[in-house]
Each structure stands twice: as C-alpha cells, then as structure tokens.
Amino acid sequence: MEGFLSSLVSVAFHGTAFGMILYVISVGLSVTMGLMGFANLAHGVFAMAGGYVLTSMISRYGVPFPLALAIAFAVVGAASVVLERLLYSRLYAASDLEQVMFTIGLIFVAVAVARMIFGTLQQPVILPDYLKGQFPLLGRDFPTYRVFIIAFSAVMVGVLWFGVERTRWGAMVRAAVDNRAMAQSIGIDTGRLFTLTFALGSGLAGLGGALGAEIIAIQPTYPFENLVYFLIVVAVGGLGTLRGPFVAALLIGIADTAIKYWYPQYGAFLIYVATIAALLWRPAGLFGRQHT
Amino acid sequence: MSAHAGGYSANPRIRWIEWLPFVLAIAAFFALPEYLSLGARILIYILYALSLDLILGYAGIITLGHSAYFGLGAYVAGILGARLGVSDPLVQLVAAAAAGGLLGIATGAIILRTRALTLLMLTLAITSVCLEIANKATPVTGGADGLSGIVVAPILGLFRFDLFGKTAFLYCLVALLIGWLAVRRLIYSPFGASLTGLRENPLRMHAIGAPVYWRLVLVYTISTTLAGVAGALITQTNQFVGLNVLGFESGGELLVMLVLGGVGRLYGAFVGPLVYLVAQDFLAKQFPEYWYLGIGAMLIVVVMFARGGILGIVDSIVRRLWRRA
Numbered sequence: 029m030e031g032f033l034s035s036l037v038s039v040a041f042h043g044t045a046f047g048m049i050l051y052v053i054s055v056g057l058s059v060t061m062g063l064m065g066f067a068n069l070a071h072g073v074f075a076m077a078g079g080y081v082l083t084s085m086i087s088r089y090g091v092p093f094p095l096a097l098a099i100a101f102a103v104v105g106a107a108s109v110v111l112e113r114l115l116y117s118r119l120y121a122a123s124d125l126e127q128v129m130f131t132i133g134l135i136f137v138a139v140a141v142a143r144m145i146f147g148t149l150q151q152p153v154i155l156p157d158y159l160k161g162q163f164p165l166l167g168r169d170f171p172t173y174r175v176f177i178i179a180f181s182a183v184m185v186g187v188l189w190f191g192v193e194r195t196r197w198g199a200m201v202r203a204a205v206d207n208r209a210m211a212q213s214i215g216i217d218t219g220r221l222f223t224l225t226f227a228l229g230s231g232l233a234g235l236g237g238a239l240g241a242e243i244i245a246i247q248p249t250y251p252f253e254n255l256v257y258f259l260i261v262v263a264v265g266g267l268g269t270l271r272g273p274f275v276a277a278l279l280i281g282i283a284d285t286a287i288k289y290w291y292p293q294y295g296a297f298l299i300y301v302a303t304i305a306a307l308l309w310r311p312a313g314l315f316g317r318q319h320t
Numbered sequence: 321m322s323a324h325a326g327g328y329s330a331n332p333r334i335r336w337i338e339w340l341p342f343v344l345a346i347a348a349f350f351a352l353p354e355y356l357s358l359g360a361r362i363l364i365y366i367l368y369a370l371s372l373d374l375i376l377g378y379a380g381i382i383t384l385g386h387s388a389y390f391g392l393g394a395y396v397a398g399i400l401g402a403r404l405g406v407s408d409p410l411v412q413l414v415a416a417a418a419a420g421g422l423l424g425i426a427t428g429a430i431i432l433r434t435r436a437l438t439l440l441m442l443t444l445a446i447t448s449v450c451l452e453i454a455n456k457a458t459p460v461t462g463g464a465d466g467l468s469g470i471v472v473a474p475i476l477g478l479f480r481f482d483l484f485g486k487t488a489f490l491y492c493l494v495a496l497l498i499g500w501l502a503v504r505r506l507i508y509s510p511f512g513a514s515l516t517g518l519r520e521n522p523l524r525m526h527a528i529g530a531p532v533y534w535r536l537v538l539v540y541t542i543s544t545t546l547a548g549v550a551g552a553l554i555t556q557t558n559q560f561v562g563l564n565v566l567g568f569e570s571g572g573e574l575l576v577m578l579v580l581g582g583v584g585r586l587y588g589a590f591v592g593p594l595v596y597l598v599a600q601d602f603l604a605k606q607f608p609e610y611w612y613l614g615i616g617a618m619l620i621v622v623v624m625f626a627r628g629g630i631l632g633i634v635d636s637i638v639r640r641l642w643r644r645a
Contacts, residue, residue, distance in 0.1 A: 067437060118624065124436060125382050129579045130623040132572055136616025140609045252569060256448055263441040297452040300445045307442055311434045 037168065039286045045174040047281020048181035049243055051274050052236035054261040055188065056229020062205050062268020064222055066116065067124050070131035071233055071258055072251035073138040078104045078234025079246035080142065083151040093156045097238055104234025105227045112226045117219075135251045142248040151246040177239055184235070189270055201225055205268040260303050266316025276314065332508035341366075341590050345493055349486075356485035357557070358601055363492040364553045365593035367499045369578045370586070371546035374503055376575075377584025378512065379539050380519030381432070384571045385443030388427070388450045389420040389544035391566035393551025395454060395461060398561040401470035403460065409472050409491070413552045420548020421541050428540035432533060444568055451567040466562035470555060481556070488557040495553055499546055506542070507586065515539055519584075576619060582629030591630050 057071040078100040085096040115134075119127055159176055162169035192198035203211040204218050212218050237246070244254060260280060265273030280299065287298050306314060348359055368390055375381045393416035400406040400415055431442040454461045461467055474480040479487045506512050514535055517525045525532050555561045564570060581592025596615075604611040626633050 061437065067440065115620070115624070122623070124440075125376070125579075125583070126623050126627065128382060128384075128440070129575070129619055132576065133616045133619030133623065136612045136619065138616075140611075140613035140616060143612070144609050256444060256568065259441055259444065263437055267437065293456060295452050295456055297449060297456065300449045300452065304442060304445045304449070307434065307438055307445075308430055311438045313438075 034168070035289065039289050040282060041170055041178075042174065043282030043285035044278065045177045045281070046240075046243055046285055047278035048178055048185075049236055049240035050257060050261050050281055051277035052181050052184060052239065053233045054236075054258045054265075054273055054277060055270065056226075056232045057258060058262045058265060058267060058269065058273045059201070059205075060222075060226050060229050061262060063201065063208075063225055064120055066120065067127040068116075068131050069128060069255060069259075070134040070138070070251065071230075072254050073135060074104050074108060074230040074233035075237030075240075075244075075254070075258075076138065076142065076246060076248075076250040077107065078237035079241040079244075079250070080146060080151065081234065082238035082241055083153055083246060084146075086154050087152070093159065097235060100238035101231045101235040104237075105231025108230030109223060109227045112223055116226070117222075120222075135255075138251055139248050142250075146248070148248060151241065153241045153246075155242075173242065177243075180239065181236075184232070185274065188232075192270055197224075256300075260299070262313075264303060264306050264313055266313030269313075269315050272313055272315030332505075334504075338587075341587070342493070342497060349489055349493075353484065353486075356489045358597065360485055360489045360492045360557045361554070362594055362597050363489070363496050364550050364557070365574070365577065365597060366590050367492075367496045367553070368547055368550035368574060369581070369589035369593050370499060370503050371543045371550065372574055372578050373584065373586065373589045374506070374546070375540055375543045376578065377586075377588070378507060378515040378519060379536060381536065381540065382440055383443040384440060384568055384575065385445075385447035386544075386547055386574055387566050387568075387571035388443075388447035389424055389547035390551040390554075390574075391447070391450055391454065391570065392423055393417070393420045393548030394555045394561045394565045395467070395551075396548070397552035397555040398467045398470050399460060401472055401555070401559075402467055405471070407471040407473040409475050409556050412472070412556065413495075413549060416548045416552030416555075417545050418548075420551065421545035424541040424544025424547075425537065428537045428544070432536045432540060443571075447567055447571050451563060454563055454566055462561075464563060466560055468560050470559045470561070472556045472559060481559075485557070492553055492557065495549065499549065503546070504586065511535070511539075576615065580618065580622060580629055582631035585628070585631055588629050588631050595630060 053075045054071070056074075057068060060066055060068060081100040081103050082096045085091040085099055086093065091099065111134075115130070119130055122130075155173055159173045161172050163172040163175045164170075165175070192201060200211070200216050200221055203214075204216060204221055208218055237244070237250075244250070257280065261273050261277045264280070265276035283302070284296070284299055287294055287296075291298070310316070345359070345363065349356070352359070368386075372383075372386050375386075376383065396416045396419040397412040400412050406412060406415075427446050431439060431446070434442060455463055457463070472481055475487065475491060479491070481487050481491075507515075514525065514530055517530065518532060518535060522532055551565060554565065577592040577596045578589055579592070580596060581590065581594075582588030599614075600611065603614070622629055628635060
C-alpha cells in the first residue's frame, strides 16, 4: 500500500511538471489561434529554439541558468516578431490549407537549420548545483529541478492570467478574441496587438522549451515529434481561453506519465483515443465556446 | 478560395493531353530500366495523391491523417502475405481496399461532423492511433522492425514480380490508370459538381437541400478506399512494410507533394509526387539537411507566391503567352 501510494505521488508530481511545461509552451498557441484564427503548426519550432538558446548559452558561453532562461524568452520572442511581420501577417486572411502548408514548410526549414547548426544529437542540459539533487517536502524527496519547474511555471501562469484578466492590454486581447471587427472599430490597433501577443506567446513557448529541455529532449525533430501534444492541449482545452488549456495540459501531463509508468505497452495510444473521445464529445474543446 | 482552380466542367471527354502522363510512363519503362523501382513508387504516390486530391481539392476536407488508410492498406496486404499465407496480389489488393474503405466510413462518419482545427486534430489523432497500434502489436505487425518476408504470388498466376521491377511498374501503372479513370469520372459527374459546391459554400449547399454530411462521408470513403489500394501496392512492390507508412510525417509528406503539384486540379496529383520523389531520390541521400531546407522553403514560396502549385505556375505562363500571341 505504501509502495502504491508513493508511486501515486511520484506520478502526480512528475505528471504535473510535464503538464506545466506543456502549458507554458502551448498557451501562446491557444491565444494566437483564438485571436487570429491562424492554424500555426510550427509553434513547436519556437519551443525548440528556446531549448537550443538555453543549452548553447550555458554550454558555450557559461551564462548562468536564470539569465539563460530570460535570454531564451527574449530571443525567441524577438525572432517571432520578425517572422510574424515578414511572413505570418501576410497569411491572416488565407485559407486554413495555406496556413497549414506554410507552417509545415516552416517546420521543415527549422528542422534543417537546427540539424546544420547543432547536429542530430540531443542537447545536454547543464543544471546549476542548486537545482540538482533532491528536495525534501512533506517527508518525501523530490527532484529539485522538477520542483523548480512547477513553482516557476506556476508563477508565470499567475502573472499571465493577471495580465490577461486584470490589465488594459488583457482587456484589449479579450475584446479582439471575442469580436475582432468590433474591437477594431472602437479604435484598438489589432495589427499591433496581434504582433505583441504573438511575440509573447512565442516567447513563452521558447521559455517552456528551455525550461523543459530536460523533460522534452532538444533535438532537430522536436517540432514534428511534439506537435501532436501541443495541438492536443489546445484542441482539447479550447481556443482563445487560458484556463482550458491549463486543465488540458495538466490532464495530459499526468495521464501520459501514469500510462507510461503503469501501462507502458500502450504507449501514447490511450492519450490519442481519449483526445478523439473528448473532441467528439465537445468539438470546440472542453472549455471552448461551442459553435453549433 | 483562390487556391483551388479546379471545378465542375461540362465536357467530360478526355482531351489528348490528359493521356500524356501515361505515354510518358510507358516511355520511361523502355528508356529508363534502371529507375523502374523509383518509377513504381512515383506511380503509387500519384494514386495516393489522387485520393487526397479528391477530398482536399474537391470537397475541401483538410486532413493530416490520410496516411492512416494508406498505412492500413499496406499492413493488411503485408499481414495477409506474411502471416496468413494469402499470397494472391489481387486478393491482397481487394482486402486492402475494403479495409481502407471500412476504416474510412467508420472514422469519416464521426469526424466529418466537425470542422477546422477540430477536424485537423482528429485526423492527426487517428493516424497517430494507427501508428501506435502498428508499433506496439509486434507479433502481428513486426513493430519497429517492420514486416518482411511478405509473399506475393504472380499476378493472375501469370506475371511474376521480377527483380528488375518490370512487372511491378506495369502493375502499378494499370492500377493508376483504373484509379485515375474512376476519380476523373467521379469529378466530372453531378456528384463531383456537388463536391465543388461543398468546398465553396457548404451553407448554401445545405440551403438548396443537398445532403452535405452524407456526401462528405461518401467521398471520404471512396478516397480512403483508394488510399488503401495505394498502400497495398507499396507493400507488394517492396515486399516490406515499415512504420513510416503511418503517422503525421507520412500524411504531411503526401500533403506537401499535392500542394507542390497543385490542389484541386487532378493533374497536380501527378506532377507533385513526380517532382518531389525524383528530387528526393537525387538530393535526400547526399544532402539530407539541404533537402529538408529546400522542401520547406519551396512550400513557403508556393504558399506565398504561387498558390496553384507547379501547375498553377504553368497555367499562368501559358495564359500570359496566349494573351500576347
């Protein structure tokens, strides 16, 4: 019984850490998809870029870990503005198919570039000493780094939710998600709002990729391999919401960890089946507004 | 929807230029004997792309998971040949077609009630589920090692699959010819016209009394049946099936080929796989990084500047010359 309880706690703990990472990466995708209706399959590219920025900052230039995290966020966010202005913004009015093909093209390019610069091997993450080892909590030992991931992500989530729900900028974003034409007609510069939101969402993805580099391995095929997970979070959580993807990410993180721990023979099979069931039950996601 | 140039045409007569791909294929058969296995692969992917064009280009269903039906067909043929001792290629083909059609009607009936991102996600999830099953059901599918030792008897008891791939090439060519005639017939029928209507304005099709949902399910099933056939062909010509026939990367690759060739114009499905697979054969082995970079850049360029794909570019050049003359 004690053995079962301790594995239960362990699964919940590791699942929460994985779910938090999934959320930090995917929340930007949910907002930009809800805001701009843009089918952005290349969102994982930003997460991968964040991971590469972090690992190379630490291993090549000896940058301290917290600073490397901040740099990952800033660099990816800034790079995404360039991409958004140059390419994405021209396709806002395009059909779903064109957006899908464009972002698949972007994934191919990113995979090739990552392979040219960093090779095909997985990038090792060098953690500072204070994040290594075990962290005693409630009479149990937990890996310190995972505790840090959960705590740090929780703070980020809190800041983000406060920003979207309590500030003027957040009110503008919500107005544009609800009714873009109306938001525009009362004087909100939706073009600039999109760029800013896109940068923030991509930056968060970069941060999530960097933070989770130890959980989701940083290698060139990253955007392909993890695309399904990011999309599941957004599709199951619902577009244009903050809380939906949060619940979905935690559910998927914990369920995935539990299945891999207790029923490894099923692999990701059960997750996909559950996703299909959830989407058939509520096509706009568990927390999305249902249009029928 | 400017990306789609194709649509209903009142004159279903086959123009002479439409035979060109088949003339070229026969010419290639005699002129390039050392490339017959690549040729067979191209023919199979053309059939596969045709099946996607039917639902994507004509009915407007965007899917990332068409590989589910292709892969199912491939595995059905493989399992029949390697595990169950059914070696007749035509029986394998029919079984794969039936499997593709059945999975198509079962999944289509549930996923075609949804739209946009949800539909995209569902197609992705379906092919991912198939991939997981093939990966984990090792005793039946061979898992990550793939399924080898597939026995394929001579076609009709007469034509043995030879080492040089001559039989395989002609076999695939005949299959493509039949598939092409079927798809073409369908597109030029009133049913095809209603598909174009569905793509352009589903609400209006509803309003004029068309059974939108059932039409979609029907065309989806036809398309998945064809994809199953293409899957069986790839197994029979290689006498091997691996996990790479399933999943998002396989489905995405097909989409890339079709978009490069041109969506919704029937012959885009011929040009796309030809250009993609030939380029891949020459480039991907020597310069894998540049291959991915090139294909990605090409996709971005096609979406940004040449929305009709390669055939769209040809069209606009021809039109410009025409105007000048």
